Amino acid sequence: MSDGTTTKPAAFVFDLDGTLVDSVYQHVIAWQQALSEMGIGLANWRIHRRIGMSGGLLVQAMMRETGVRLTPKEADELQNAHHRHFEGWTNAIRPLPGAAELLRTLTDCGVPWTIATSARRDDAAPMFARLAVPPDVPTVTREEVSRAKPDPDLFLAGAARLGIPARDCVVVGDSVWDLLAARRAEALGVGLLSGGYGQDELERAQAFRVYADPLDLLGHIDELGVRDAHGA
């Protein structure tokens, strides 16, 4: 029976690093190693709080914080060095607890979802495989938009590929940059602690709800309007 109103199904756009896979701390160390090779000292915690933004903005922020000036060529070298160091960690990186189950549950419930990440496709692809992301999920990576987070382009592209307005999407991320990008996309931002930010930092960045990790989100999925496969 219908009461005549249209129930819009929730749709989810997920960040990847720190949200679905446990890779933030390895990214921090890889940036630390890349910076160190170029003789630049920047404390780990300051790098940590920049993970998730576009590589270009991250390098710009690092230059401001360290006072070091890099040529565009050196900035590219720095990003490539990070990429090279991070590659060494790829095999050690695991999905966060509940990540694969959460995605499978959404699929089973008929809720559209995708992943939109500031990572390059070749860094992200092995993670998608580990999360058992079906090939028909329209994931978005760095190369496919002109500006990464905190610009809204990645989440807007993810929503567009789902064919759902971003304002009807829930964006799930672990960093304030995700939440800022979610807000700019007019989506509902939900935060996870699994990237290592404190709860208050995410709430101040306007997270509608904050969960520990994907498993905790899955345990409270009704709070985000997802009914189970039987329509409960």
Add this chain to the structure above:
Amino acid sequence: MSDGTTTKPAAFVFDLDGTLVDSVYQHVIAWQQALSEMGIGLANWRIHRRIGMSGGLLVQAMMRETGVRLTPKEADELQNAHHRHFEGWTNAIRPLPGAAELLRTLTDCGVPWTIATSARRDDAAPMFARLAVPPDVPTVTREEVSRAKPDPDLFLAGAARLGIPARDCVVVGDSVWDLLAARRAEALGVGLLSGGYGQDELERAQAFRVYADPLDLLGHIDELGVRDAHGA
């Protein structure tokens, strides 16, 4: 001229990892590697929030969070594996910005200070050298107390070696375990963001003040009652 009151000089007891040296993220990775070798999965952010407590309590907390039971022998092996992995990082670890200058300034101002750390002496000694800690500073390491943080023993021992009641000391740390131990020692707890906790987490653990890192603390040292060498 004196007004007849006794001005007690401030005294400082510092934590080491994340407070004076930039080693927290390497500790996280080393624990992750050690756990992984034993087939135990625990997310990096959960490890991060346990750094700074005694190794024994940390292993106990990890066992509770993962549901894995370890024999005392396995728990020892885990701690040794962490130690082995961390050793590989030792050369890459740098003092945090302002750390050596802060300690030197306190010495120049005649303010007693020491370092009290949950780390073992052989992990801590290279860091003390990098911070140019003078040999007459009565540092305290893990072996020298029966219970590490969040028990107050380390900070109490540090204060005792300075010959100053803990309640007249400022304890500076980056973790909630430092602040809890400071409170239990009746010392004034001051938090630094340089270990990667959020400001709110440290304030909720009763940090009297929170600074970004040792350099930021040095720039506001008057807030903690330290006059410069000329008695200003």
